Amino acid sequence: MVVGLREDANRMEQSLESLRYSHENADGRSRVLVVDDDEAVRNILYKILEGGGYEVLSASNALDALAICRQSSHPIDLLVTDYNMPEMNGLELARQCSAVRSELIVLYISGTRPDRELCADLDRRNRGFLAKPFRSETLRRKVKELLLEPGRDWSAASSSSLNEISR
Numbered sequence: 001m002v003v004g005l006r007e008d009a010n011r012m013e014q015s016l017e018s019l020r021y022s023h024e025n026a027d028g029r030s031r032v033l034v035v036d037d038d039e040a041v042r043n044i045l046y047k048i049l050e051g052g053g054y055e056v057l058s059a060s061n062a063l064d065a066l067a068i069c070r071q072s073s074h075p076i077d078l079l080v081t082d083y084n085m086p087e088m089n090g091l092e093l094a095r096q097c098s099a100v101r102s103e104l105i106v107l108y109i110s111g112t113r114p115d116r117e118l119c120a121d122l123d124r125r126n127r128g129f130l131a132k133p134f135r136s137e138t139l140r141r142k143v144k145e146l147l148l149e150p151g152r153d154w155s156a157a158s159s160s161s162l163n164e165i166s167r
Contacts, residue, residue, distance in 0.1 A: 029054055029055045030054050030147050031054070031055045032049050032056050032077065033076050033080070034058045035060075035093065038082070041082070045080060046058050048136045052144075054143070057072075057076070062081075062093040065081070065097065069097040069104075078106070078146060081093055081094060081107070090110075091108070091117060091121055104126075105126040108129045109129075109131075126146065128145070
């Protein structure tokens with residue numbers, strides 16, 4: 001019986017390893033697109049994520065980010081986007097980018113509480129939310145969590161996160 005458990009554990013570990021590497025580019029790093037209209041915030045996010053070992057692309061607005069999604073020949077694993085931006089909010093950007101890249105994982109960041117529309121999107125898989133301000137470790141942990149578990153049902157996590165946010 002112990003041998004069977006050990007074999008199951010080895011198979012599970014191999015599955016996790018393949019999942020871990022499924023979101024890496026040729027250099028072994030996941031590619032993240034950061035979008036925020038505030039240059040200072042965008043630069044900080046860029047440095048935090050790059051320091052965490054990610055390949056980071058950045059855009060100052062939703063239209064530029066959408067162009068990157070449409071034109072890049074390389075995979076983009078994660079979209080980190082401010083929710084409140086001029087021209088197009090982060091939710092609409094995520095919808096349009098996901099139409100081009102169906103496996104795109106999205107992390108919304110915002111200094112305001114999520115509205116009903118965003119809460120509904122957070123019930124989908126591969127979605128996350130962080131309220132600004134947050135610590136660099138919190139961002140890295142959330143990004144890693146989203147990238148390592150792309151098939152996870154986020155509805156339960158989103159609901160508990162939103163309950164904490166609304167307090």
